[in-house]
Amino acid sequence: MLTKRIIPCLDIKDGRTVKGVNFVNIRDAGDPVELGASYASQGADELVFLDIAATTENRKTFATLVREIARHVNIPFTVGGGISSVADVAPLLEAGADKVSINSAAVRNPQLIDELVKAFGSQFVVLAIDARKLINQWIVHTHGGSKPTDKKLFSWAREGQERGAGEILFTSMDHDGTRQGFATDPLAKLNELLQIPVIASGGAGTKEHFLHAFTLGKADAALAASLFHFGELSVPDLKSYLKNYNIPVRT
Amino acid sequence: MISVIKYNAGNIRSVAFALERLDVPFIITDNAEEIRKADKVIFPGVGEASTTMRYLKDKKLDLVIKDLKQPVLGICLGMQLLCTYSEENDTPCIGIFDQTVKRFQPRNNEKVPHMGWNSLTPTQSWIPDSLSGAFVYFVHSYYVPANAATAAITDYTLPFSAALKKDNFYAVQFHPEKSAKAGEKILTSFLNQH
16 A cells, blocks of 8 residues: 655755754754665655755755765655756756755746656656745745745646646645644645645644644645654654554555 | 666666665666676666657667566666556557556546555565565556566555566566665565576
8 A cells, every 4th residue: 555655854054954943043953964864764755855045056065965865865855945947957866866846946937847847757846835825815935935926826736737747745834833733724625636646844743743634634745854853753653653543654 | 797777767876876785886887788798787767668768779778678688677667668568658668578558547536656655565586575565665657567477566556566577587666776675675686686
């Protein structure tokens, strides 16, 4: 049986792991290669590495880091941050990344999704969507959730699927950093609407929140960062909890 | 020496790192002679069938692969291209396994691609019995039906071939290079075949 995936997310700045609380405050949580390999050995199903301070200058440094991650991590991983062209992606894939996530650049230029899919295949392309609920509408935001756009979550997710994205990574900016649980209502709606997998992100604070992401939110995977990094919740503990509630997980 | 066939497949680097982690010496090559004289050959693959077959044909690698006599391991698209034909853009393939590669048809709103960790039921000895129920990582929209050459079964919309074996040809639909310890055991099992 296909299992639900647990995905620790590592935000990277200057080669180190950090986590923004509501994307503003940043604390240091260690070496990304070591942390990644440790999550893999604990039973994490996938990893996401986001270069949160991506610039043209540090792109090479990030590719070098991606290569080290690929060398030491024996599970799939996605990389993202500041990707805006096919040329940005090629060195990351060459370095051994399994997927790339794109966000703001796809909102600016939706054609980017088609181009990446054509060049590398659907399975490489994760469309990350940050959204916030404004007057009863889920509005897509860019630039770490700070800039509202004219796009709405559900139509943008569907457009992403039609353009060939292989997965949707949905972060509720209203929930991110709050530790009050994932946004299960829009998640459930996304999962009804889409034929591609949906990853829940933003708001994980307890094991129960993951359970709800899968039962109420019908998500295929759930992602969290600081909760794992600071040892408040371990992947094996989370998985044995989920298993007790009959959620299919890899143990 | 192991030769990993170099072509436009997306997962060559990952396969190379997995072999490195197992301390196995290998080369990555598209040179026919280096492929023919290798002890074992790994044929990786991520991508689209017709584009990839065209690339292999341009380099005459399809014929090189077909005539190999040593153990050969096809991975993911590599496995599908070892079949006779793929429904993915109506592509005639290399033709080791007499099978048509089909697209998943959801029965209960299952998502396509089949993406994530799913369990194995070994049916031939090269997939060790100790891996019965073990989880491995899949990403694919097309599958090889269960058949006489099936070496392990996985269930998604229907029971399909997670692994194959015929003569010196071995193949896996999942990604052993990304399947943690279970994947390492399967790579090791292949590397121990003669």
